[in-house]
Amino acid sequence: xxxxxxxxxxxxxxxxxxxxxxxxxxxxxxxxxxxxxxxxxxxxxxxxxxxxxxxxxxxxxxxxxxxxxxxxxxxxxxxxxxxxxxxxxxxxxxxxxxxxxxxxxxxxxxxxxxxxxxxxxxxxxxxxxxxxxxxxxxxxxxxxxxxxxxxxxxxxxxxxxxxxxxxxxxxxxxxxxxxxxxxxxxxxxxxxxxxxxxxxxxxxxxxxxxxxxxxxxxxx
Amino acid sequence: xxxxxxxxxxxxxxxxxxxxxxxxxxxxxxxxxxxxxxxxxxxxxxxxxxxxxxxxxxxxxxxxxxxxxxxxxxxxxxxxxxxxxxxxxxxxxxxxxxxxxxxxxxxxxxxxxxxxxxxxxxxxxxxxxxxxxxxxxxxxxxxxxxxxxxxxxxxxxxxxxxxxxxxxxxxxxxxxxxxxxxxxxxxxxxxxxxxxxxxxxxxxxxxxxxxxxxxxxxxxxxxxxxxxxxxxxxxxxxxxxxxxxxxxxxxxxxxxxxxxxxxxxxxxxxxxxxxxxxxxxxxxxxxxxxxxxxxxxxxxxxxxxxxxxxxxxxxxxxxxxxxxxxxxxxxxxxxxxxxxxxxxxx
Numbered sequence: 268x269x270x271x272x273x274x275x276x277x278x279x280x281x282x283x284x285x286x287x288x289x290x291x292x293x294x295x296x297x298x299x300x301x302x303x304x305x306x307x308x309x310x311x312x313x314x315x316x317x318x319x320x321x322x323x324x325x326x327x328x329x330x331x332x333x334x335x336x337x338x339x340x341x342x343x344x345x346x347x348x349x350x351x352x353x354x355x356x357x358x359x360x361x362x363x364x365x366x367x368x369x370x371x372x373x374x375x376x377x378x379x380x381x382x383x384x385x386x387x388x389x390x391x392x393x394x395x396x397x398x399x400x401x402x403x404x405x406x407x408x409x410x411x412x413x414x415x416x417x418x419x420x421x422x423x424x425x426x427x428x429x430x431x432x433x434x435x436x437x438x439x440x441x442x443x444x445x446x447x448x449x450x451x452x453x454x455x456x457x458x459x460x461x462x463x464x465x466x467x468x469x470x471x472x473x474x475x476x477x478x479x480x481x482x483x484x485x486x487x
Numbered sequence: 488x489x490x491x492x493x494x495x496x497x498x499x500x501x502x503x504x505x506x507x508x509x510x511x512x513x514x515x516x517x518x519x520x521x522x523x524x525x526x527x528x529x530x531x532x533x534x535x536x537x538x539x540x541x542x543x544x545x546x547x548x549x550x551x552x553x554x555x556x557x558x559x560x561x562x563x564x565x566x567x568x569x570x571x572x573x574x575x576x577x578x579x580x581x582x583x584x585x586x587x588x589x590x591x592x593x594x595x596x597x598x599x600x601x602x603x604x605x606x607x608x609x610x611x612x613x614x615x616x617x618x619x620x621x622x623x624x625x626x627x628x629x630x631x632x633x634x635x636x637x638x639x640x641x642x643x644x645x646x647x648x649x650x651x652x653x654x655x656x657x658x659x660x661x662x663x664x665x666x667x668x669x670x671x672x673x674x675x676x677x678x679x680x681x682x683x684x685x686x687x688x689x690x691x692x693x694x695x696x697x698x699x700x701x702x703x704x705x706x707x708x709x710x711x712x713x714x715x716x717x718x719x720x721x722x723x724x725x726x727x728x729x730x731x732x733x734x735x736x737x738x739x740x741x742x743x744x745x746x747x748x749x750x751x752x753x754x755x756x757x758x759x760x761x762x763x764x765x766x767x768x769x770x771x772x773x774x775x776x777x778x779x780x781x782x783x784x785x786x787x788x789x790x791x792x793x794x795x796x797x798x799x800x801x802x803x804x805x806x807x808x809x810x811x812x813x814x815x816x817x818x819x820x821x822x823x824x825x826x827x828x829x830x831x832x833x
């Protein structure tokens with residue numbers, strides 16, 4: 268076994284080639300696109316009351332939904348079919364916390380399931396409306412962030428203008444706010460070390476997507 | 488010798504497991520349409536895949552834009568075909584099981600590159616045909632039947648991933664079986680005698696125990712016991728290209744249509760853009776085939792280089808060859824199992 272030592276010397280090169288010869292799979296990418304509007308409503312009690320969402324989906328995804336939910340084959344989505352679609356989305360989005368992230372001074376604030384998701388079809392585009400409430404009171408004190416993004420990256424939620432992220436209610440009068448739209452290239456170069464860690468520590472590899480999401484930062 | 492073999496097998500195993508550990512949801516987060524289960528990739532390749540992701544997203548958006556434009560302006564077709572092709576190229580560089588299965592199959596099996604190209608092309612084309620057929624059937628027959636297109640897609644996805652897992656298990660079993668044959672011969676060398684113990688065939692077998700000997704000789708041939716301890720991988724490979732096996736790979740991969748193709752086809756069908764939809768999906772398939780071929784070639788080349796560095800005719804070279812081939816088969820099995828798990832969860 269005189270060459271076993273020799274073999275060990277080569278093992279690093281071989282391991283590197285082994286990595287190369289392994290087929291490498293990758294991230295999902297969006298197949299669904301939505302233009303969004305978010306209204307954050309402050310209650311009279313000085314806490315967040317609710318987050319109101321409006322999503323308008325692209326025509327291509329909307330047409331595949333029509334094929335799926337047009338039970339009576341009239342190529343329209345009738346009220347009962349739309350209700351079924353809303354309920355499907357309400358159930359399914361629960362696993363993705365309704366794409367909603369709220370943080371208070373860096374800590375994540377969980378939200379409740381919405382009671383209902385309203386869906387309509389206008390000009391071949393699905394329009395989805397729903398509101399979510401925080402599980403526990405989120406006071407308007409300190410640094411708050413609000414973001415809507417799909418952690419699985421399958422849906423791309425886009426706010427066309429900064430005016431599509433809105434603060435409502437007198438409670439926000441004393442607060443400052445700004446819309447943050449991260450530049451993907453910058454996020455990658457600034458976080459290359461942590462991104463790698465995030466990928467290895469989180470087996471779903473999805474948590475880092477929030478770094479790329481558009482968010483509203485509010486300081487009260 | 489055995490420990491050396493293990494030493495190389497272990498990293499291959501760890502890599503294979505690590506690479507498929509993070510499979511994301513198979514279900515679309517909105518509950519409509521099925522997302523392709525994708526793997527997460529980090530490390531030095533993370534930024535590269537983020538870059539791929541940005542580009543295929545841009546191509547997808549432009550191609551759906553071209554599709555919408557075709558409703559008013561049929562001349563948008565040429566642009567649509569080009570964009571679909573580019574999307575296919577980038578899409579295949581990203582997530583998906585197709586390239587994983589095909590390159591692993593080629594690594595595990597030393598398929599001739601020329602044939603690898605044909606397999607890649609056929610599986611990508613089949614994926615396109617399946618997407619067109621699925622949407623057609625959904626439109627004509629499934630609407631109102633209680634079976635949604637999403638459910639049909641998921642059923643095909645499960646079938647595809649189960650086939651991938653079975654295929655991997657079969658490759659692995661066959662590989663391990665061919666490796667084991669020579670070691671059986673070591674413990675029971677064949678001797679032909681004409682003694683009393685003769686059987687009905689006129690041959691009798693006598694076990695001769697060979698214990699302490701030095702397994703040295705040319706090309707792993709052991710002079711002490713008369714067999715090759717570590718046969719050359721080329722010796723164990725089937726000389727003939729196994730057609731049935733190639734079709735199994737093609738069907739296993741092709742059965743699962745790409746979500747992008749399904750979405751494009753649905754939109755095209757509902758807007759009466761039949762030619763545009765079919766040509767777009769076809770162009771996507773061609774683009775996909777090119778990338779899959781490139782990646783599979785890269786994988787096979789890396790394997791050859793690894794064997795050459797280790798010494799083609801040496802013992803190490805053979806160990807590396809076997810380890811990579813077992814790793815490839817194992818990878819197909821693990822990809823199939825983890826994708827199947829993700830698909831069944833949805």
